[in-house]
Structure formats: C-alpha cells, structure tokens
Amino acid sequence: MPIISIRDLVVEYDGRRVLDGLNLDIGQGETMVLLGGSGSGKSTLLRQIIGLERPKSGSVTIKGVDITHCSGAELKKLRRSIGVAFQSAALFNSLSVEDNVALMLREHTALAPSIIDLMVWMKLAVVGLAGFGKLHPQELSGGMKKRGAVARALALDPEILVLDEPSAGLDPIVAAELDELILLLKEAFHMTVIVVTHELPSAFRIADRIAMLYQGTFSSVGTKEEIQASQNPRVRQFLDRIPGDMAHAPAVAAYFEKYLQTQEAYQ
Amino acid sequence: MATVLESVGKRTLDDLDYVGSLNIQLWATLRAMRTALPFVGNRYRWQATVRQMLQIGVDALPMVSLMAICTGFILAMQGASELRRFGALNYVIDLVAVGFTRELGPLLTAIAVSGRSGSSFAAEIGTMKVTEELDSLRVMALEPVEFVLAPKYLASLIVVPCLSVACNVCGIFAGALFMFFSTHLSPALYLHYVMNSIQLHDVVTGLIKSVAFATIIAHVGCLEGFRVRGGPDSVGRSTTSAVVKSTFLVILADAAFTAIFYFTVKS
Numbered sequence: 001m002p003i004i005s006i007r008d009l010v011v012e013y014d015g016r017r018v019l020d021g022l023n024l025d026i027g028q029g030e031t032m033v034l035l036g037g038s039g040s041g042k043s044t045l046l047r048q049i050i051g052l053e054r055p056k057s058g059s060v061t062i063k064g065v066d067i068t069h070c071s072g073a074e075l076k077k078l079r080r081s082i083g084v085a086f087q088s089a090a091l092f093n094s095l096s097v098e099d100n101v102a103l104m105l106r107e108h109t110a111l112a113p114s115i116i117d118l119m120v121w122m123k124l125a126v127v128g129l130a131g132f133g134k135l136h137p138q139e140l141s142g143g144m145k146k147r148g149a150v151a152r153a154l155a156l157d158p159e160i161l162v163l164d165e166p167s168a169g170l171d172p173i174v175a176a177e178l179d180e181l182i183l184l185l186k187e188a189f190h191m192t193v194i195v196v197t198h199e200l201p202s203a204f205r206i207a208d209r210i211a212m213l214y215q216g217t218f219s220s221v222g223t224k225e226e227i228q229a230s231q232n233p234r235v236r237q238f239l240d241r242i243p244g245d246m247a248h249a250p251a252v253a254a255y256f257e258k259y260l261q262t263q264e265a266y267q
Numbered sequence: 268m269a270t271v272l273e274s275v276g277k278r279t280l281d282d283l284d285y286v287g288s289l290n291i292q293l294w295a296t297l298r299a300m301r302t303a304l305p306f307v308g309n310r311y312r313w314q315a316t317v318r319q320m321l322q323i324g325v326d327a328l329p330m331v332s333l334m335a336i337c338t339g340f341i342l343a344m345q346g347a348s349e350l351r352r353f354g355a356l357n358y359v360i361d362l363v364a365v366g367f368t369r370e371l372g373p374l375l376t377a378i379a380v381s382g383r384s385g386s387s388f389a390a391e392i393g394t395m396k397v398t399e400e401l402d403s404l405r406v407m408a409l410e411p412v413e414f415v416l417a418p419k420y421l422a423s424l425i426v427v428p429c430l431s432v433a434c435n436v437c438g439i440f441a442g443a444l445f446m447f448f449s450t451h452l453s454p455a456l457y458l459h460y461v462m463n464s465i466q467l468h469d470v471v472t473g474l475i476k477s478v479a480f481a482t483i484i485a486h487v488g489c490l491e492g493f494r495v496r497g498g499p500d501s502v503g504r505s506t507t508s509a510v511v512k513s514t515f516l517v518i519l520a521d522a523a524f525t526a527i528f529y530f531t532v533k534s
Contacts, residue, residue, distance in 0.1 A: 050406050079408040090399035104407050106311060 001064075003028045003160065003192050004049065009058035011044055011216075018044050020216040021058070031186055031193040033203045035227075036213030037238065042196045043087070045213065046164055049194065050084050051075050062160070080108055083153030087165040087196075089145035091137040097148045098124065098133030104155040123151040126188075127181060143174035150181065160192045161185065167202045179205045200239065204228070212238065289486055292412070292493075296420050296486070299413035303421045315418035323384045323419075324426030328433060331379045335434040338371060339363055339441025347449065356450060360457060361464040363442030368469040369528075372435035374521055377480035380427055381513040385488035388419055389509035392492025393502035401493075411493075420485045427481035428474050435473070472528045479524065480517050487513040 002025035011019040019041050026032045036042045047053045048060050051067045059066045065078055091100045101120045105111060111119070124130045127147040137145055146166055153161060163182070167175035179202050186193055186206075197203050203210060203224070210227045212220045212235050219234040220227060227235060236242070303312040346362045392415060395401050401411050439461055446452040491509040495501045 052402055052405060076408040079406055082406065084403070084406040086399045086403060088399050090403040092400055092403070093394075093398070103409075107309075107407075107409060 002026055003063060004194075005059075005061040006045075006049070007059045007061070009045075009048060009060065010056045011041075011048060011053070012056045018216050019048070019055070022216075022218060024211055024218065024221065026192060026194065029186075029190050029192055031182070031195065031206055031208045033207035033210045034194065034196045034213060035198065035200075035203050035210050035238070037198060040213040041216045042198075042213055043164060046162060046194070046196050050082060050162055051079065080104075080156055081158050082160045082162060083156070083158035084162045085146065085149035085153045085164065085166065087168060089137070089149040091145060091148050091152065093137050096134055096136055097129060097140070097151075100137070100148065101133075101152045101155050104152070108156060119155075123154050124148075126154065126185070127151045128177075143170050143178070146170065146178060147181070150178075150185075154185070154189075157189065158191065160194065163193070163195045165196055165198075167197065167199050175199065175202060176205075178202075182206050214238075285490075288494075289490055292416070292490055293482070293486055295412045296416050299410065299417045300421055302413050303417040312413070312418055316421050319418050319422035320426050322387070323380060323422055324430055327379055327383050327430060330383070331376055331430050331434050332437045334375050334379060335367070335372070335437035336441040338375060339367065339438035340445055342366060342371070342438070343442045343445035347445070357460070360442060360446065360460040364439055364461045364464045365469055367435045367438035368465050368473050370473075370521075370525070371438060373431045373473050373476040373480060374517070375438075376427060376431045376434045376477065377484060377517045377521075378514060380423070380430065380481075381484045381488075381517060382510055384423070385484045385509045385513045386506045388485065388488030389491040389495075389505045390502055392489055393495035393505045394499075396492065396495045397498060397502060416485075416489050419489060420482070423481040423485040424478060427484070428477040431473060431477040468532050472524070472532060476521060476524050479520050483516045483520060484513045487516060 004024075004026040006022055006024040009019055009022040010017065022045065024032075034042045034045060044053075048055055048068075049062075051060075055068055059068050061067070062078055063081070065074055067075055067078065070078075091097065092103070095103070098117075098120045101123050102116050105116045105119060109116075120133065121130060124133050127150050129144060129147055129151060132140065132144065132148075137148065140148060150161075150163070150166070153163075166178050166182070170178065182193060182195065183206055185191060193206075195203075195206060207224045209221065209223055211218050212227065212232075214234045220230050220232045222230070228239070230236070230239075302308045303316050305313045343359050343363050346359045347356055350356055350358050350362075392401070392411075395411075395415070401415075404411050404414055442461075443452075443454050443457045446457050447454065488509045491505040491512070495505050
C-alpha cells in the first residue's frame with residue numbers, strides 16, 4: 001500500500017487550472033522526484049501534499065488519511081510525521097538555528113531540555129551544522145540555511161521528508177553535498193523522500209522514481225532509467241534542454257516590422 | 268452612475284469582509300489565549316508574551332510619558348486661559364484630572380501603541396508570510412494564531428491599560444507643575460483636589476476603553492500582516508494600513524464608548 005496516494009487532483013487559482021487530474025502513488029521508503037519547468041505546477045503539488053492548500057477536487061491520501069477532507073486535528077497529527085524544508089528555507093529569523101530545530105521537540109514532546117539539546121546537536125551534526133547552532137539564520141549562507149531547514153525538518157524523525165527545490169540557487173559543490181545528504185538520510189532513516197526540483201543532475205542522482213510535470217499534468221512517471229530513455233517529446237525537450245517557443249522568433253520579427261511600419265507612417 | 272454604485276458596493280463588501288475577518292480572528296485568538304497564560308498555558312508561549320510586554324509596554328513608556336506631559340501642559344494652559352476670565356482657575360485641576368483619566372490617557376496611549384506596535388505586528392507577520400515562515404509553522408503542526416497572535420494580544424491586553432495609567436499620572440503631574448508655577452499651588456493640595464475630582468467610574472471607564480483599544484490595535488496590526496500578498500512592497504503597504512486603520516478605529520471606538528458612558532454612567 002502506498003504511503004502517499006494522489007487521485008484525480010485538480011487545483012485552480014481564479015479559474016485558471018494549475019493541476020489537472022493528477023494521479024500518483026508514492027511507496028514507503030521511496031525517493032520521488034517531481035521534475036518540471038518553472039510554472040509546471042511542482043510547488044503547487046507539493047503544497048497539496050503537505051496540506052497547505054485544498055484542491056478543487058480529487059484527493060491526497062497520506063498513511064490512509066485523506067488530507068483534503070480530514071479534520072484539523074487529524075491533519076495536525078499527520079503533520080508530525082512529515083518534515084518539510086521550503087525552497088526559501090523559511091527558518092524563523094527571530095530564533096537561533098538550534099532553537100529553530102528545537103521548536104518542534106519543545107512543542108510536541110515532553111522531553112527534558114537536556115535531551116532536546118542533545119537531539120538538536122545530533123540533527124545539526126547530520127547536516128554538518130554542529131558548530132553553528134547559536135547563529136541566527138541571517139548569519140548563514142544560502143547553503144547553510146537550506147541544511148538548517150533540513151535539520152529542522154528532521155527534528156521529529158519524520159516518516160516522510162519533503163524538500164522544495166533544495167539545490168536551487170546553490171553552487172554545484174553545495175548542491176552535490178545536499179544530494180549526498182538526502183541519500184544519507186534515506187539510507188540511515190529509511191524515509192520516504194519527495195523532492196521538487198528542476199535540476200537534472202540532482203534529480204538523477206537521488207531519485208528512485210521521477211514524475212515529470214508539464215502544464216499541470218504528468219507527462220511521464222517512471223524510474224530514472226525509464227525517464228532517461230523516454231521518447232516523450234516533453235521529457236526529451238526538458239532533458240535535452242531544447243528551447244521552447246516563449247520567445248517565438250518569427251512572431252517577434254513580425255511585431256517589430258509592424259512597429260517600424262507604424263513609425264514610418266507617422267513620419 | 269452604475270460605476271459609482273458598483274464601486275460603493277465593492278467598497279462596502281470589502282469593509283464587511285474586513286470586519287468579518289477581524290471577528291473571526293478575534294474569536295480564534297480568544298480560543299487560543301489559554302496557551303499563552305502563565306501556569307496553565309505553554310511555557311514558551313508565556314515567555315513570548317513577556318517579551319511582547321517589554322516591547323509594547325516598557326519600550327513605549329518614555330514616549331508615552333513625554334506625550335502625556337506635553338499634552339497635560341497644553342490642556343492646562345489652554346484651559347487656564349479661558350477659565351481665568353471667570354475666576355475659575357481651580358477648575359483646571361478637574362479639567363486635567365478628569366480629562367486624562369476618562370479620555371486623553373487611553374487615547375494618547377492607544378495612538379502611541381498603534382504607531383509603534385500595531386505597525387510592528389503587521390511588518391513582523393507580513394514578513395513571516397512572505398518568507399514562508401507562517402507556512403512553516405502550519406506544516407510543523409503549530410497554529411500561527413496560537414503561536415504568533417495569542418502572545419501579542421495577551422501582552423497588549425495587559426500592557427496597554429498599564430501604559431494608560433502611567434499616561435494619566437504623567438498628564439496629571441504636568442497639571443501640577445503648571446498650577447505650581449502659575450498659582451504656587453502646593454503639590455499636596457493639588458493632589459487633594461485631584462483625588463476629590465476623580466471618581467472610581469472615571470478610572471474604570473478609562474480602563475475599559477484601554478482594553479478595547481488594545482484589542483483593536485493588536486487585531487488590526489496582525490490581520491494586516493496576515494493579509495499580505497506578494498513581496499516586500501506589500502509588507503510596507505500593510506504596515507501603513509495597520510497604523511491608519513487602527514488609529515481610525517480607535518477614535519471611532521472612543522466616540523462610541525464615550526457616548527455609551529455619557530448616557531449610562533451617572534456622575
């Protein structure tokens with residue numbers, strides 16, 4: 001039985017359909033990468049999976065609970081088993097890094113402060129920030145913030161880890177380090193990991209399966225080998241970095257020609 | 268004509284929506300307030316409340332005191348210039364004492380707190396929204412209303428009436444200085460006259476107003492923060508809007524309370 005099951009998911013913003021009837025199963029312990037270009041609906045799908053938004057129709061079932069129709073209390077309980085690291089890291093700027101990591105432990109457990117301190121140190125050590133706990137987020141580099149966000153997401157040893165664009169805006173070395181960290185976490189804690197990204201090397205390094213989003217629908221879902229071998233034109237365009245028609249050359253030329261003709265007519 | 272009616276209708280609906288949102292937020296906060304109380308609530312929430320009390324109250328004390336002293340002088344001098352003509356200079360004491368206790372103390376305090384803390388609430392929560400910190404709280408199974416709003420509201424409820432009392436004392440003290448320098452009235456005799464002129468219901472009505480003003484300032488400031496959409500420019504707009512709306516609503520509420528007390532409380 002899959003740990004996450006998405007059925008006929010439809011999301012609309014002001015009448016504009018962003019996700020159009022998505023279906024996806026994610027198995028226990030699997031690393032699923034949601035791949036796609038900007039505006040393809042990756043982050044929207046992620047917000048549905050973590051229950052931040054309600055869909056127009058369809059369902060998202062996590063550990064047997066349909067989070068699109070469950071009560072607030074059920075959703076809260078479920079969220080304790082999901083760790084999320086946002087694209088912007090979203091660490092609380094008013095708290096130090098260790099207080100950020102300790103927050104969930106203080107709020108959701110009755111552990112003694114000394115045990116919490118030890119656990120926080122361990123989580124920070126896992127992401128390589130053991131010596132930086134006293135610093136505030138604004139004192140950290142982009143990569144350190146992202147690792148801090150991962151440490152906070154790991155605080156309650158979640159069954160599901162969700163990472164939104166973990167390597168976006170990072171240099172290749174730090175991005176590669178984060179990939180290794182994700183692989184380490186999966187191996188050490190047997191977590192189900194969902195990663196949203198448009199970074200191809202990262203996706204193929206960490207994924208068990210890849211779901212490729214295009215304009216709100218899955219254009220292809222499969223193992224990384226299947227995706228790499230896919231002949232789906234959208235997948236090939238993305239993998240082979242073929243430019244789209246965003247700046248359609250003939251159309252731009254026609255526009256300028258018309259503009260110049262208008263100017264000449266005035267003179 | 269239709270356009271004018273449309274815009275009036277739209278504005279009316281927007282205002283009703285705003286009042287409705289304020290009400291919903293108020294009830295949600297009242298339900299969550301227990302967690303911010305000392306002894307029975309969450310320890311970390313009470314610590315946050317104390318921090319807010321220091322920021323809203325202690326930090327504002329010099330400014331509120333200075334405003335009260337200046338206003339007390341102005342009121343005494345303006346009153347004296349008219350009352351002197353009727354040989355009723357002694358009534359300056361009643362004017363200052365009753366004027367501050369019933370009206371000016373709570374109102375001046377509310378305007379100062381609205382400018383300092385209402386805007387700060389909107390900026391803080393707006394920034395948390397833009398940087399996804401509020402979403403982080405939700406996915407960590409923590410309610411923003413309980414975590415962010417309840418400590419601010421509780422702190423305002425405690426501190427604004429205290430600041431109002433301090434404002435009253437400073438305003439009345441300014442009256443004493445004026446009377447001493449203009450008529451050589453001894454401070455002891457001034458205090459005696461003040462105690463004779465102030466009734467218990469003057470103090471109580473002033474404190475009731477303070478509690479209402481604290482509610483308006485905290486909730487308008489926080490709601491403006493929660494309604495931030497987009498980027499940093501939106502945070503700036505919400506900050507301005509928080510001050511303008513809370514000051515306007517405070518004066519509106521003051522007029523309503525004054526009318527109610529005028530017709531119901533007998534001197």
